[in-house]
Amino acid sequence: MEDLIKKAAEDIIKAQRVSALTGAGMSAESGIPTFRDPGGFWERYNPEEYAHINTFFSHPEKPWQMVKDFDIKVKAKPNPGHLALAELESLGFLREIITQNVDNLHQQAGNSQVIEFHGNLRRAVCLTCGKYYELAKISLEILPPRCECNGILKPDAVFFGEPIPQEAYRRSYEAARSCKLMLVIGTSAVVYPAASIPQIAKQAGAVVVEVNPQPTPLTGVISDYIIIGKAGVVLPEIVKAVKNLLC
Numbered sequence: 001m002e003d004l005i006k007k008a009a010e011d012i013i014k015a016q017r018v019s020a021l022t023g024a025g026m027s028a029e030s031g032i033p034t035f036r037d038p039g040g041f042w043e044r045y046n047p048e049e050y051a052h053i054n055t056f057f058s059h060p061e062k063p064w065q066m067v068k069d070f071d072i073k074v075k076a077k078p079n080p081g082h083l084a085l086a087e088l089e090s091l092g093f094l095r096e097i098i099t100q101n102v103d104n105l106h107q108q109a110g111n112s113q114v115i116e117f118h119g120n121l122r123r124a125v126c127l128t129c130g131k132y133y134e135l136a137k138i139s140l141e142i143l144p145p146r147c148e149c150n151g152i153l154k155p156d157a158v159f160f161g162e163p164i165p166q167e168a169y170r171r172s173y174e175a176a177r178s179c180k181l182m183l184v185i186g187t188s189a190v191v192y193p194a195a196s197i198p199q200i201a202k203q204a205g206a207v208v209v210e211v212n213p214q215p216t217p218l219t220g221v222i223s224d225y226i227i228i229g230k231a232g233v234v235l236p237e238i239v240k241a242v243k244n245l246l247c
């Protein structure tokens with residue numbers, strides 16, 4: 001692993017223009033379960049029943065129940081992996097993070113360019129008048145929560161069956177086409193269109209480096225190499241190696 005960490009650091013310095021695509025594994029060490037690992041969200045909640053936009057329209061209280069369980073409202077904090085990516089941005093290498101996560105932890109860690117591919121659960125939006133609310137400021141005692149206009153509030157996250165927000169989509173593909181190295185961290189890379197982003201980067205000539213405790217469908221096909229390990233361990237090591245090479 002040490003050799004690959006040094007290689008990743010050298011590749012980052014050579015590339016100069018780095019993008020990252022992150023998934024739920026990025027926040028696992030912050031205590032937020034992933035979706036598809038054992039004990040993940042989709043073991044407890046059938047996504048068709050709890051995370052499809054059609055369910056939201058017929059039974060909005062169900063997705064809201066899952067949001068309550070997500071419990072990111074107050075507890076989760078950025079882990080050393082998030083902080084390492086913030087440092088990689090401040091060192092001038094990481095231009096943007098495209099995240100599938102809705103937990104706001106990259107933003108909390110200090111990254112300024114975060115593309116929210118699947119929205120952000122810190123916000124809710126009224127389906128009637130379009131007013132936005134901070135989730136922390138609305139009561140979840142009675143579900144679904146409602147707007148002051150009495151419209152139903154929807155978590156500002158992308159549900160299955162919903163399109164990706166247009167601007168996030170445009171910026172992500174632009175980043176994929178223009179980066180020289182893409183870090184793909186903590187994603188099973190099975191949900192599209194997010195999973196196509198490393199493929200676009202690869203086709204445009206970028207080096208693709210995965211950080212994940214286990215291989216993914218990208219491994220050996222799209223990614224140039226994978227560093228097997230947890231984001232909270234591997235990413236600080238990479239950033240340390242980058243700094244060592246710079247002095």
Ligand code: OAD
Nearest residue numbers: 023024025028034035036100186187188189191212230231
């Ligand atoms: P998944 O649950 O599908 O995959 C999590 C990935 O993180 C797996 O590849 C794990 O091996 C890896 N992992 C676990 N712990 C890790 C750690 N400590 N460090 C690094 N990696 C770790 O989550 P996503 O790929 O993010 O979409 O799922 C993609 C989308 O599917 C989500 O955004 C969500 C879900 O349905 C929507 O809800 C629209």
